[in-house]
Amino acid sequence: MKKIKEFMIDHKIMTVLCFLILICAIVGGKDFIDQYREQQQFYAEHPLVNKVYKYHFREKPYSGPWAEGTFYYVFGDQEHRNEVVTVYHGGIKRVKEILNNKDKYNKEFSDKAEKYIIKDGNKLIIGTGDLDDGYSHQVKKGENWVGSYDSNDKNEEIPGEIHKTTPVNIK
Incomplete structure (x- = not known):
């Protein structure tokens, strides 16, 4: 029992x-x-988190010949999710170095990152200053961010001018 x-x-x-x-x-x-x-x-x-975009431009400066160039935007993730780093030199190779090395990634975002927001659902505004004056891109004709948005000229482009921002797949 x-x-x-x-x-x-x-x-x-x-x-x-x-x-x-x-x-x-x-x-x-x-x-x-x-x-x-x-x-x-x-x-x-926040569709840009942890994404890479390539920016290609061709524009006529106030004086001199046409200027043309390409650089990359690396949008941060986790603690850097509202920040973007612009990679001017080194191309896609430099972008891969940043993304594949945590120390380089953190250093780039600590030293060179800028804040960004998406305004009105179609304007990518990069910069830490006044958002209306900040450097930005605007969605046109349902494409990716195309065009350098300027609040003064409402994104009017000169014939022959190119401002195109497209996504890049990094593998």
């Missing part, structure tokens, strides 16, 4: 412990699912 009582008490303790473990697993799983949903919502609201 005594053994049966001990078995019943042990069985009740084991049942309570298993029930508590089950509750912890459910709560932990719910937190994990909530974190995943928040992450997906963030990426939907």
